[in-house]
Amino acid sequence: MKRIGIDVGGTNTDAVLVDGERILAAIKVPTTQDVLSGVKAALSHVINAPAAAGIAVDAVMIGTTHFTNAVVERARLERVAAIRVALPTGRSLPPMCDWPRDLYNAVDPMIVMVHGGHEYDGSPLVPMNPDEIRDAAMRIRDAGITSIAISATFSPLTTECEVRAAEIVRSVIPDAKITLSHTLGRIGLLERENVAILNAALQSLGKTTVQAFADALSEIGVTAPFYLTQNDGTVALADVAAANPVHSFASGPTNSMRGAAFLTGLENAMVVDVGGTTSDIGCLIGGFPREANNIVHIGGVRTLFRMPDLLPIALGGGTIINPENGAIGPRSVGYRILTEAKVFGGSTLTTSDIAVAAGIVEMGDRDRVKGLDAGLVRATLARISEMVADNFDRMKTSAEDVPLIAVGGGAFLIPDKVPGASEVVRVENAGVANALGAAMAQVSGEVDQVFSGMSRDAALAAAETGARNAAVASGAAVDSLKTLEIEDIPIAYLPGGARRVRVRVIGDIAFG
Known part of the structure; x- marks a missing residue:
């Protein structure tokens, strides 16, 4: 299978x-x-490479920072209506009450709270009033808002309120782009609601981004289907991914981790991905990134959904060094490194300049950094080693030594010996591990839901069926599906034998 993998950092x-x-x-x-x-x-480079002559591309996989950047920059976000089905108990902490003010203003939400929702045992909190939903929908329509997030208490346990509310809203606003919180988040109303609102605010950007990528591929002459990479190290058809842009937030470092597994053949190891601005440290389990099972902040917003467990640090190839005191970062020259770093004729001292001066790597014009103070170079390298060691230790889950795979364009910054690492693994093509991870990605489907009133076997079977269906809907071939993870947690305080079941299924891309 011929694939193109692209990662935009x-x-x-x-x-x-x-x-x-x-x-x-x-x-x-x-x-x-x-x-x-x-x-x-x-794209032009790889398509026109001599080795590509006469090759028909089967698929293109793209990892993008578009959606994360939009949240961080508070730009290109759509106005959102947030409907919470949770009265009377859900009144005390209104939607978006914990959002940074500048991001709140950028989304400029219309917030509506209505009666309904369920208790922790799945019983109705109070009956949902369809007329309240219809009235809210008409106010949202009159305000010209078409992007809507709907959340209800304990919707991962029973989706009834969210699904019914969406039907009513769509009857009033046929072109509404609706995000239901139970399709993205987990137990925890505020965090689940937050990610649903973020997703709603990004859906128009998702659509325009996918169309822009499609146009770029068409201009180059590539007609193969294309996919966007996801937070869990897999891909989804571009149109499917555009509806859920939050699933691509951390796809860059996740791609690098998958690429590291592919390049080294190691399925269980630690990975440090050193880019131009930051480094991300994560853990491979079975060849896929370990998932975070706690709160993840996105642009200052608390969320709890499918995200890799990563530790970002302000260390990259373009990180700025203060020549007076040797302080490292956190600012970086980023994509301007080719014009601003000293070795490339600029005037800004970066970690890359330090590495060139120390003879660790060759790039640019070494003569431009020959005059750097040797003490500054040694001290900076020592501080970089200390940063890597401290943060590597924070991400380890065992006292045993484990391999550390160094990938990314700035991998030369990682020292050859790191305390707690059995070895530092360096491989050819590590600089494009992120694009390789994208190119080799499979398709996944996941169910993370609370089941009650059924046996354990029935709950596991229902979750696995749902995960398989989700994988197929995202473009996986049915005959290639395999179950990657099953997590079964009984919930003793709920009646009816309640249990939280999480199942993840992966499969190869279906063509034709």
């Missing part, structure tokens, strides 16, 4: 062309301000 846009497990072409180009120019440049 804050500093570089990487692309690879693979045939099965053979890498036919790879390129790293600076990320452009408009993003798409860099994507087209990277």
Whole structure:
């Protein structure tokens, strides 16, 4: 199978062309301000590489920072209506009460709270009033809002209120883009509601981003179907992913972790992905990133949904060094490294300049950093080693030594010996591990739900069926599906033998 993998980072846009497990072409180009120019440049390189002659591409996988950047920058967000089905008990903490003020203002929400929802045991809190929902929908329509997030208490236990509310809203606003919180988040109303509202605010951007990528592929002459990479190390058809842009928030470092597993053959190891601006440290389990099972902050917003367990640190190839006191970061020159770093003729001292001066890596013009103070170089490298060691130790879950795979364009910053690491693994093509991870990605489906009133076997079977169906809907071939994870947690305080079941299924992409 011939695939193109593309990963758009804050500093570089990487692309690879693979045939099965053979890498036919790879390129790293600076990320452009408009993003798409860099994507087209990277695509052109791999498509026109000599090894690509006569090859028909079967699929294109793209990892993008578009959606994360929109939240961080408070830009390109759509106005949202947030409907919470939770009165009377859900009144005390209104939707978005914990959002940073600038992000709240950027979304400019219309907030509506109505009666309904369920108790923790699945029984109705109070009856939901359809007329309240219909009245809310008419007010939302009159305000010109079409992006809507609907949340209800304990909707992962029973989806009844959210599904019925969506039907009523759609009868009033036929073109509404509706996000239901139970499809994204887990138990915990505020966190689940938060991610639903973020998703709703990004859906228009998701649609325009996918269309822009489609146009870029068409201009280059690529007609293969394309996919967006997801937080869990898999991909989804672009149109499916556009409806759930929050699932692509952490796809960049996740792609790198999957690429690290592919390049090394290691399925259980630690990975540090060093980009131009930050480094992300994570853990591979079975070849996939370990998932976070606690609160994850996105742009200052508390969420709890499908995200990799990553520790970002302000260390990258473009990280700025203060020449007076040797302080490292947190600012970076990012994609401007080719014009602002000293080795490339600029005036800003970066970690890359330190590495070149120390003879660790060759890039740019070494003569431009020959005059750096040797003490500053040694002290900076020592501080970098300390940063890596401290944060590596924070992410380990065992006292035993484990392999540490160094990938990313700035992997040269990782020292050869790290306390607690059995070895630091370096491999060829580590600089484009993110694009490789995207190219080799499979399709997944997941169910994370509370079941009650049924046996354990019936709950597991229902969850696995739901996960398989979700994988197929995202583009997986039925005959390739396999269950990757099953998590079964009995909930003693709920009646009816309640249990939280999480099942993840993966499969190969279905073509034709």
